[in-house]
Amino acid sequence: MLRSLAAHAFGSVSVLALVIAAPAQAQDAAADDSRRDDTEARGEDFLGTIDIGKSTRAIRTDTATPVTMIDRQEIEDRQASTIAELLDSVPGVTLINGSTPIGSGINIRGFGANGTYGTDQKVAFIVDGATTGSEEIYRVGTQLFTDPLLYKRAEVIRGTVGSFEWGSGIIGGVVLLETNNASDVLHGKPGYTVSQTLSGQTNRSGFATSTTVAAMPTEQFEFLANYTWRTQGTQKDGRGDRIGNSAFDLPSFLVKGAFHFGADNAHTIAASFNQTSTSDRDVPYDSFNTTGGVFGNVDRDTKSQVLTVSYGYDPVDNDAVNISLLYTYANQEIDQTAVGRPISGVVDADHRYETSKVTLKNAALFETGPIRHNLHFGVEYIHKKRLDASSAPGGTDNRMAAFAVDEIGLFRGFTLSPAVRWETSNVKSTRLGTPVSYNNQAWMGGVSARYELPFGLAAFGSWARTRNLPIIDDLDNTTYMNQPEKSRTWEAGGSFDRTDIIGKGDRLAIKVNYYDTQLTDNTAYSGVREIYLDGFEIEASYATAGGLYFDFNATIPNGQRLRTTGAIDDWTNLPQKTYMLSAGKRFGKLVDVRWETTLADDLDINGTQHEGFDVHNLRATITPGGGILENFALRLSVENIFDTYYQSALSTRPAVGRNFKAAISKQF
Helix, strand or coil: HHHHHHHHHHHHHHHHHHHCCHHHHHHHHHHHHHHHHHHHHCCCCCCCCCCCCCCCCCCCCCCCCCCEEEEHHHHHHHHHCCCHHCCCCCCCEECCCCCCCCCEEEEEEEEECCCCCCCCCCEEEECCEEEEECCCCCCCCCCCCCCHHHHHEEEEECCCCCCCCCCCCCCCCEEEECCHHHHHHHCCCCCCCCCCCCEECCCCCECCCCCCCCEEEECCCCEEEEEEEEEEEECEEECEEEECCCEEEEEEEEEEEEEEEEHHHEEEEEEEEEEEEEEEEEECCCCCCCCCCCCCEEEEEEEEEEEEEEECCCCCCCCCCCCEEEEEEEEEEEEEEEECCCCCCCCCCCCEEEEEEEEEEEEEEEEEECEEEEEEEEEEEEHHHHHHHCCCCCCCEEEEEEEEEEEEEEECCEEEEEEEEEEEEECCCCCCCCCCEEEEEEEEEEEEEECCCCCCCCEEEEEEEEEEEEEEHHHHHHHCCCCCCEEEEECCCCCCCEEECCCCCCEEEEEEEECCCCECCCCCCCEEEEEEEEEEEEEEECCCCEEEEEEEEEEEEEEEEEECCCCCCCCCCCCCCCEEEEEEEEEEEEEEEEEEEECCCEEEECEECCCCCCEEEEEEECCCCCCHHEEEEEEEEECCCCCCCCCCCCCCCCCCEEEEEEEEECCH
8 A cells, every 4th residue: 555655646746747857858968968069179089977876865885883964955855843853764763752842852772862851861962073962851851952954964873883982871872963164055166155045834834044144255264154043833733633832933043164274274273153042931841741731831941052163184195184173062051930830949940051072183094004094083071060950950070081983994895993982070069068079980982893795795793882971960869970871782784885786877775784782770761770672774775877766764673671670571762663765756957856655663662552653745856057046946845745643652742744845945
């Protein structure tokens, strides 16, 4: 049935696309004629152009690390309202109420956000090198509070083995976000430009405007400023019922500049600042829920700020030197006041998290005899400060860390990548009375290996262990403050990546990864001693030179927990098994249309049933080009086409029903 539905819808949109494809094909032919004329004028033989099939997203088959990258084009095509919505198609990633910035989160491999806490410290969020996010604020905390249109790239590293450059205690994975640069907007050429994006959605009254000004007076100086304002009304689910606590207004801005100097502009001084905020009135204190419940409602103001200042030195004649010195500051403030009931210490509490970090590191490419190295090593100082509040102890957390990650090419096709991190922490209370202080330190690390055969087939495996040092949130628990969480993960898999499989210029890429994770000495989850998780993650794509493409990924997790009573049962934060398939067609550079399908299995967690679902989306991107339409794009999409009612296993609200979206963008 699914196959017939997808085929029917894809056939319908293909008819529309074929009608408008002729101009694009004519433009491609004209471009070939122009290139032929140029080569003939130089007395050369024109061999024609060779097109390689391109899918929606490149699969990283060149590394043992399970990593997925979303570029700027996909960020714009997906028209996501939140970072969570942007990442929901990455295998291993599961959303918690993804359509709102407050009360939503990201879960990776069963860790991260859940229906009680905004984060569990086992998924790291890095924005331009800054460590962001809060600790375990009960039913209020957010992992990441920002707007997708501020960024040019989003990367997800799943598991532990690729995380040691970014922090300790990372078991679920790392989300790396990089803001836009003026040089990227201007393609590295001096000049000035203004870009404008307007978008809207029908469910309900959603609207966004994003304005970017980019300038490069010379190759030495670049500057970018962006202002984005996003708003959304109270949305409706697939049954037509209102989804409580789903309306928001979200203004954001970004200011970023860089100065390049010295021989070949090898020296760079750069700085950026971005801020996202929202003011919610008379909303549930429990931001994951749809009504006030037992806690009641609050007026809440939330602000997230990230500042980065950096110096880099990357000489073109020395691959062993690529030094960066980075200072970052991340600030998250949550101010709230109880509405309609007596003042409550918990509900009326304000929260603030500040994280300052200084990182010095170098990336070196060099050889020792026949052995090739890609070595990243560095040291960093981290200072965290948390405001004291009711049921949320305040304090400071000072850390020193050193790390080294080396990708070693031993012989043809074989790569070995050891990694190590050492970290110390000193956590102190800022509460009045008798001061307390706790010191911890830990070594952690891992190794991955990959062997590639000549015909595109590769096998890989990895082993890693990490330690999650005690956090400020646990200052009231002496046992937890002296008990770092421990985890180990091993992984194994294979990949295949080759062109000219069926026809000339087509490409097939597949990556399958199996992981097995064990967490012991747990301190994040009440009544749980150990957690055992394993599963498969699958990514695959096939694309032809003619523009037809297919993308598939699957998340197949399993998990159990050992309770403090000695009983073993299901891990309560286990996501459903999901399978995602998209089929699309590009008609030259004019039109890109695709159908997306997500299937989720039924899930039984300790007797609680979570129904499976299937959801379908249709997207089209139109980029005419030429004349006044140069650098113009029209994006149309219908999400949840059949208005399906569903609620994923980890969500606390039903999902959004049918939603028509449209966006226009133009670079002047």
